[in-house]
Amino acid sequence: MSGIELSSTAFDDHQVMPRRYSGEGENVSPPLTWSGVPHEATELVLVCEDPDAPGKTFLHWLVTGIDPGSTGVAEDQRPHGGLPWPNSFGRVGWGGPMPPEGHGPHRYVFRLYALSEPLPLHDRPGVEDVHRALKGRELASGTLVGVYQR
Numbered sequence: 001m002s003g004i005e006l007s008s009t010a011f012d013d014h015q016v017m018p019r020r021y022s023g024e025g026e027n028v029s030p031p032l033t034w035s036g037v038p039h040e041a042t043e044l045v046l047v048c049e050d051p052d053a054p055g056k057t058f059l060h061w062l063v064t065g066i067d068p069g070s071t072g073v074a075e076d077q078r079p080h081g082g083l084p085w086p087n088s089f090g091r092v093g094w095g096g097p098m099p100p101e102g103h104g105p106h107r108y109v110f111r112l113y114a115l116s117e118p119l120p121l122h123d124r125p126g127v128e129d130v131h132r133a134l135k136g137r138e139l140a141s142g143t144l145v146g147v148y149q150r
Contacts (some may be wrong), residue, residue: 008032052105
């Protein structure tokens with residue numbers, strides 16, 4: 001599987017995400033850019049999850065149906081053609097980092113997947129549902145990790 005280059009002008013890979021993108025800041029989604037999407041991709045899917053959340057992985061952002069010809073998304077915008085889904089906060093769209101106070105740094109893993117066919121999801125998919133649906137459809141992916149703590 002080939003790789004997609006995923007980056008942000010707001011923070012570098014494995015570096016601290018600015019407060020403005022958090023639940024205690026302005027809670028706006030960060031700007032992202034990408035390249036290396038295979039020509040045969042039919043859609044892109046963007047996922048942001050916190051694997052360090054207490055209990056289970058926390059879904060912060062899920063957008064499906066993103067135009068495979070797109071090259072990024074501006075701050076506080078929906079990716080071109082994308083359909084936002086509910087996050088683990090129960091709200092549709094971006095839900096910024098809000099780890100428990102004193103819990104230490106959490107990783108916010110942004111992954112962009114290029115798919116060979118549309119992703120079949122039900123009304124309120126959880127992280128496990130998304131990963132299960134992705135299996136066998138991935139042509140390429142890219143990862144960017146932001147870090148945040150309270």
